[in-house]
Amino acid sequence: MEKVALKESVGSTALTKFRDPDVTVKGEPRAFVRFERLDTLWFNTGTLCNIECRNCYIESSPSNDRLAYLSAAEVGRFLDEVDDLALPTREVGFTGGEPFMNPELLEMVEGALVRGLEVLILTNAMQPMMRPHIQEGLVRLRGMHLDRLKLRVSLDHFTQSLHDTERGQGSWERALEGTRWLAANSFKLTVAGRTCWGEDEARARAGYQRLFSAEDLPVDAADPEALVLFPEMDPTAEVPEISVHCWETLGVDPRAIMCASGRMVVKRKGATNPAVVACTLLPYDRRFELGDTLEESLGTVKLNHPYCAMFCVLGGGCCSAASG
Numbered sequence: 001m002e003k004v005a006l007k008e009s010v011g012s013t014a015l016t017k018f019r020d021p022d023v024t025v026k027g028e029p030r031a032f033v034r035f036e037r038l039d040t041l042w043f044n045t046g047t048l049c050n051i052e053c054r055n056c057y058i059e060s061s062p063s064n065d066r067l068a069y070l071s072a073a074e075v076g077r078f079l080d081e082v083d084d085l086a087l088p089t090r091e092v093g094f095t096g097g098e099p100f101m102n103p104e105l106l107e108m109v110e111g112a113l114v115r116g117l118e119v120l121i122l123t124n125a126m127q128p129m130m131r132p133h134i135q136e137g138l139v140r141l142r143g144m145h146l147d148r149l150k151l152r153v154s155l156d157h158f159t160q161s162l163h164d165t166e167r168g169q170g171s172w173e174r175a176l177e178g179t180r181w182l183a184a185n186s187f188k189l190t191v192a193g194r195t196c197w198g199e200d201e202a203r204a205r206a207g208y209q210r211l212f213s214a215e216d217l218p219v220d221a222a223d224p225e226a227l228v229l230f231p232e233m234d235p236t237a238e239v240p241e242i243s244v245h246c247w248e249t250l251g252v253d254p255r256a257i258m259c260a261s262g263r264m265v266v267k268r269k270g271a272t273n274p275a276v277v278a279c280t281l282l283p284y285d286r287r288f289e290l291g292d293t294l295e296e297s298l299g300t301v302k303l304n305h306p307y308c309a310m311f312c313v314l315g316g317g318c319c320s321a322a323s324g
Contacts, residue, residue: 018305031244032254036260038082038089041089041264044267045094045105046068046102048096048097048098054167067283070104079092083115092120100121100129118149119148120150121151124171126175151187153192154167155211183216190228192230204229209221263278263290277297285305287305
């Protein structure tokens, strides 16, 4: 069994809850999210990454090719479908793995930009992004589409020691080098951090602001869209299931949950064609594979996975920059 599949099967939560798509273990009707609109279309460009983090929800690494590289032609077909269905999509997101390892990433990005869409690239800003031909291509695209191209850099903490604890010795300086280059070349820049360090949000944002000021980075740590602090996901943690009654109890609007306004395209290793899944968090779980086309995928999603509760409903997390 692969490491990812093992992580999805351990822990009492995974073994006793989230099985029935319609009913919780307590017999209550399970919460679900109706599709509202396609604000953000994500593409997982492949799970290969230049580093291996301590806790990566998708287990990206230099050897994990469980999700294969998408091609620019495949991405283009889904963008054509956005046009054909007249979907109100305003943002295309590229994630991985490390997206800049995909040899056709710049072509994919340009294909979205020339259609007038906003583009968000999630990156660790390390060596794959810093190759000269990638830098040249990014600068060219920035010059043509400045207001619609944004990069979100993963800095897991505002200190070198904790960032390197998660991402490996030496990753801090390499990530900062890439982030400095993006800032120096006037790219729209945001940062993603983690909340697993036992500090409250105010302290975290203050620490990041000190870092951004010291590095002269144009990021406002007080802005939750400029500095995104993601709730941590532990596949072995005990989390409550979400019933339909929880929306009112928690004061959460299901229309604010990611799968109400987003979908992600993946291509499984060995597959002939890509597939559409409910969100960025669940690329491996076949229960959340919604079809081979966008049209097939635009239905209701049952929240029968621990990540639905942990990240989205209770954690308030959202990967998109176009939410709300």
